[in-house]
Amino acid sequence: MKTRESYDGAIERTLFTAKEIDAAVQRLANQIAEDHCRQPLTLVGVLKGALYVVTDLARALAAIPDGPSEIIVDYICVSSYGNSARSSGEVRMLKDVSEPITGRNVVIVEDIVDNGLTLQYLRSLFEERRPASLRACVLFDKPYHRRVEVPVDYVGLQSPDQFVVGYGLDYQELFRNLPYLAQLRPAAFKEG
Numbered sequence: 001m002k003t004r005e006s007y008d009g010a011i012e013r014t015l016f017t018a019k020e021i022d023a024a025v026q027r028l029a030n031q032i033a034e035d036h037c038r039q040p041l042t043l044v045g046v047l048k049g050a051l052y053v054v055t056d057l058a059r060a061l062a063a064i065p066d067g068p069s070e071i072i073v074d075y076i077c078v079s080s081y082g083n084s085a086r087s088s089g090e091v092r093m094l095k096d097v098s099e100p101i102t103g104r105n106v107v108i109v110e111d112i113v114d115n116g117l118t119l120q121y122l123r124s125l126f127e128e129r130r131p132a133s134l135r136a137c138v139l140f141d142k143p144y145h146r147r148v149e150v151p152v153d154y155v156g157l158q159s160p161d162q163f164v165v166g167y168g169l170d171y172q173e174l175f176r177n178l179p180y181l182a183q184l185r186p187a188a189f190k191e192g
């Protein structure tokens, strides 16, 4: 796949192709549709990383007969990594959802779960708002360094124990637009 030159030099290898990611999103959509058959559903994408997975998931759900009766797509923006490749361990909300979730069936859609703190923060924030049901969907699971045990209802693919980029995931705001998941070359990591 041809990408910009500066991107080409930074990528060590592809971990999951666009096709493999599409298939995983479809599998997730099938599972979510089964659990929300003919029921209203709110998908909450966790920005910025989940920007592609939540939209692809919403479109895949629309094509499934006997899926949810209606879908609201909403977003929440949180930050835990700042501008580095290591989590600060502190989750900050930058933008809340724009629609109320009280009484709704809610699925939180995250790009990747690593130490689990982001998902734990969102689960407890949303539980307080009394949704009808609350589930979590992650496209990539990195189960190696959990700091908290947090339930994940739908898991797409298992990521290797590495810092990964692409399909929404960034390094210093770059590489999100890659349609595949990739590992960066060590030289691509800037100091600071």
Ligand code: 5GP
Pocket: 046, 049, 080, 081, 087, 110, 111, 112, 113, 114, 115, 116, 117, 118, 119, 142, 162, 163, 164, 165, 169, 170, 171
């Ligand atoms: P957690 O709070 O579970 O450690 O991490 C959740 C958030 O950290 C994700 O939504 C994502 O934004 C970021 N994150 C975790 N692992 C990675 C990774 O390998 N690559 C990138 N780009 N972001 C990650």
